[in-house]
Every structure is written in structure tokens, then in C-alpha cells.
Amino acid sequence: MRIIILGAGVIGVTSAWFLAQEGHSVTVIERAQEPARETSYANGGQVSVCHAEPWANPKAPWKTLQWLGEEDAPLLFRLKMDWNQWRWGLRFLQQCTKEKAKANLQNLVRLGLYSRETLQDLRAKTGVIYQQRTEGILHYYTDPAEFAAAIPAAALMRDVGLDRQVKNAAECLAIEPALAQSRFPIVGGTYTPSDESGDAREFTNQLAERCVALGVEFRYDCQIDALEKEGGDVKVVRVSSQAEGVERLSADAIVVCLGSYSPQHLQPLGITLDIYPAKGYSATIPVIDPQHAPTVSLTDDGYKLVFSRLGDRLRVAGTAEFNGYNLDLNPVRCKALIDRTSQIFPEGMDYAAAEFWTGLRPATPGNLPYIGQTRYPSLWLNTGHGTLGWTECCGSAQAIADLIAGRQPAVDYPFVKGV
Incomplete structure (x- = not known):
């Protein structure tokens, strides 16, 4: 499949890695000049389930x-x-409420445990070093x-x-x-x-280099202008850059990993994210x-x-x-x-x-990230991780790769569908 990932923070880059591991052709769109320039740049450093x-x-x-x-x-x-x-x-x-706080805590622990184990496996396979x-x-x-x-x-x-x-x-x-x-x-x-613990920015940059070796294309200094709806689906993203001007990029799947800016890009499609x-x-x-x-x-x-x-x-x-x-x-x-x-x-x-x-x-109000499919079959979410993006990145990325492939992820978590 041709897959476009929006955002090259720790969530976007890990998503690119696991999707490229599946053999997909992956392109990452990022408005900054390199990975991990925004929320992943200087966070607290904890992989903290x-x-x-x-x-x-x-x-x-x-x-x-x-x-x-x-x-x-x-x-x-x-x-x-x-x-x-x-x-x-x-x-x-x-x-x-006490009941919702307990349920949210349990879901976050399960996702965190799975993600930490996935990070450890990735580190062993790739040799990434990030303090x-x-x-x-x-x-x-x-x-x-x-x-x-x-x-x-x-x-x-x-x-x-x-x-x-x-x-x-x-x-x-x-x-x-x-x-x-x-x-x-x-x-x-x-x-x-x-x-x-470790430096999320160093991790993201090293993993991006390994993504390139797998054939992932990173488009930096590239603004996302709009996601375009056609025939009940979203398979096109309109972007602009100084080098290429305005382009319409099409894909079989688009994954939104834009952190706090995700709602702004999805609202025109009628998708409201908390x-x-x-x-x-x-x-x-x-x-x-x-x-x-x-x-x-x-x-x-x-x-x-x-x-x-x-x-x-x-x-x-x-x-x-x-x-x-x-x-x-x-x-x-x-x-x-x-x-x-x-x-x-x-x-x-x-x-x-x-x-x-x-x-x-x-x-998000309950700290649970959005991971899964929107009402548009080709538009996917991996966003809303709050303070736990570094903790949850690898598990979330593996899960989105599984979901796009039609597999049930190996973690008990309330994945979204049809938002």
C-alpha cells in the first residue's frame, strides 16, 4: 500500500517504521526541517508506564x-x-468519576506495558542509542x-x-x-x-535514519494545506512547499500523527477530536x-x-x-x-x-490517545497521547500497523473506529 503519515514527531516516525516493516511504501509529511522539532524535542525523557x-x-x-x-x-x-x-x-x-478514572488508568497501563516491550524489541533489533x-x-x-x-x-x-x-x-x-x-x-x-528513560529526540532522529534505509520518504518544510474528501473517503492530502509548490498527494491510507494540531486538520471533514x-x-x-x-x-x-x-x-x-x-x-x-x-x-x-x-x-480528557480508523475508510488516527507520547509511541505504532493490515493488535485497548 501507499501510505502517507502526517507528522514526523516520535509518533509519526515510529508509525512510519512499523508500516515500512510491513512492506508498505511510506511518505512522511513534516512542516519542520527535521524530525522531532516540536512536542518530541525536549520532553521529560521518561518511558513511564x-x-x-x-x-x-x-x-x-x-x-x-x-x-x-x-x-x-x-x-x-x-x-x-x-x-x-x-x-x-x-x-x-x-x-x-472514580469508575472512569480507574478504567482509564487500566487502559493506559496496558498500552504502556505493551509499548515499552515493543520499544525494547525495537532497540534490540536496530541498535538505536538515545541516552x-x-x-x-x-x-x-x-x-x-x-x-x-x-x-x-x-x-x-x-x-x-x-x-x-x-x-x-x-x-x-x-x-x-x-x-x-x-x-x-x-x-x-x-x-x-x-x-x-532516554532522549526522545535522539531516538526519533535515529529511527528516522533507519526508516530512510527502508525506503521511507520524508518531505520536510512541507505544509499540510488540506485533507480532501472524495466519494466518501479521504485519500488525498494537499501540501505546499517552497521547493515543489502546491501538490496533491494520493495514498491508499493516510495516518494523522499531528498531535495538538490534529483537530484543526480534521474539523473541515466533520471529525471532532477531544x-x-x-x-x-x-x-x-x-x-x-x-x-x-x-x-x-x-x-x-x-x-x-x-x-x-x-x-x-x-x-x-x-x-x-x-x-x-x-x-x-x-x-x-x-x-x-x-x-x-x-x-x-x-x-x-x-x-x-x-x-x-x-x-x-x-x-484528551481521559488521557487516552486516539488510535484507529475514522469514518473515512482510508483515514487513520494515531494522536492525542498527551504527556505519554514517548511512553506509548512504539505500541501505538505497532497497533496502527496491525489495524491497517486488518489484524487485531496484541493489546487490550479501546481502539477507535468510525469517529
Whole structure:
């Protein structure tokens, strides 16, 4: 089959890889000059099945109200005269029941476990190197109430097959000794030894090179102007570039991997996706004293931050700001990253040399990505992964390749059909 993939982030490139492995002729359309220039560029680095607890849960509405107007809040809604934001917010509230939160968590764990295993298989077969670390992920807590609240979620994840273990303070320090310098005592944590971390951008670029070796064509600096509907199907995408001008590219299947921008391209076709951009921030900080810098990937649940060691750098990422498609760096939120990190790790990093970045994560109300077929037989979705695109990319890509081939994917997940 001739397949066009829209988007060359980590989701689009892994989709290209698994579809090319099936023997399809694959073309990837990307508006940037290279892969992984947007959401996949400087994310938190975690391959974190343990991060599957959805944002939408019974406690979320009250917490969100408490954080309104706080510039450094972990989750910040900037209310706008934007119907899409209000619709998304209402759908988010609908997902906040105990029953739906539990179901979403279980689905995310199943997809994450499958994807992590698929990533490990891909790494073994291709030899990609991306500053990966396989020492697991430790969620640590400095607030006893936050720690107590995390224990039931860890139990739910264990029920679905994730090895998320509850640890006391001493055990947390044994797993990551650098936490001993924290200005706030560590009271406990949960540890998932099978989780990983690594540089998503490096992974995506290396895999794109391997895709080219398989015959995949990448069209960079190429704008997607429209998806064209003909006779009840969508098999044509109109694109434009400085080199080629306006072109109409046809395919047997088109896969939308455009993250937060997916709804904009699908709305003209009558497809409404519950995806809204959640603006996340990261700081990449040089490590100047490795003995005082963490090596195990960490999550600070109280502040919604993640830490991943990428060679001689520490990547700190987190927070979610619902502010439309705004990509301005907010200095208050950048400072919040450094303030909390320097409280936990006062030595070992050159905080003055931190590099800041922001990107738009395609959030769905229940955190479940759209993977599957639309109402148009040739138009497919692999989008809406929120903060878990790096975690879920390989499993999602293998699943979309299976679905296009008419096979049932090897993971129990609510794949979409006919949206």
C-alpha cells in the first residue's frame, strides 16, 4: 500500500517504521526541517508506564480550582473565550468519576506495558542509542498526605501487571542516593524498576535514519494545506512547499500523527477530536558534579515534575498550562522548575546555564490517545497521547500497523473506529 503519515514527531516516525516493516511504501509529511522539532524535542525523557494515573480523577476538579490564577501551578487553566477549551473542560469533568478514572488508568497501563516491550524489541533489533537508562523510575514524596494518596493507585497498577512497588524513605534513598541532599525530607515513594528513560529526540532522529534505509520518504518544510474528501473517503492530502509548490498527494491510507494540531486538520471533514494543547515546560541543566546529580529517573508527584539524566545533562519537565496554542515561555513557570529542582538537588548542577523549552502536548480528557480508523475508510488516527507520547509511541505504532493490515493488535485497548 501507499501510505502517507502526517507528522514526523516520535509518533509519526515510529508509525512510519512499523508500516515500512510491513512492506508498505511510506511518505512522511513534516512542516519542520527535521524530525522531532516540536512536542518530541525536549520532553521529560521518561518511558513511564507508572505515569498512567489520569489527570481526570475525583480530586482533580477541586485541585484545579485551587490553582486558578497561580502562575506557577502544576495545572493551570487560562480560561479563554474558546469553545474548544470549554468543551474539552466539560469532557474532562465527565472523566473525573472514580469508575472512569480507574478504567482509564487500566487502559493506559496496558498500552504502556505493551509499548515499552515493543520499544525494547525495537532497540534490540536496530541498535538505536538515545541516552537510554534502564534503572527504573522512582516517584518520591515530601508530603505524607501525597504519599498516602499514591498507594491505592500503585495497587491498581499492580493489578494490571505493572511492578510499581511502595518504598519507605530509606529505600528511596538507597535507590537514588542523590535525594539525600533534599532540603525537604523524603517521606516515601513508589518504584517501578522496569520503566526507563532516554532522549526522545535522539531516538526519533535515529529511527528516522533507519526508516530512510527502508525506503521511507520524508518531505520536510512541507505544509499540510488540506485533507480532501472524495466519494466518501479521504485519500488525498494537499501540501505546499517552497521547493515543489502546491501538490496533491494520493495514498491508499493516510495516518494523522499531528498531535495538538490534529483537530484543526480534521474539523473541515466533520471529525471532532477531544484534543486540546497542554503546554508543558522543560529545563535542560548541565551536570557539573555527577556525584550529586540523580541517575535514576524521578517523578516529584507533589509538583508534577519529572527528572531524567541524559548523559551530562539533567532534563526537568512538567506543569500543564491550558492556554490555547500559545508557545511563549513564561518566566514564572520556568523559574518554578529551577526553584523546585534546586531545593531537591542543591548541588551538582549549573542552574545558571539551564536551557528552557516549551511544547504543546495533545491532551484528551481521559488521557487516552486516539488510535484507529475514522469514518473515512482510508483515514487513520494515531494522536492525542498527551504527556505519554514517548511512553506509548512504539505500541501505538505497532497497533496502527496491525489495524491497517486488518489484524487485531496484541493489546487490550479501546481502539477507535468510525469517529
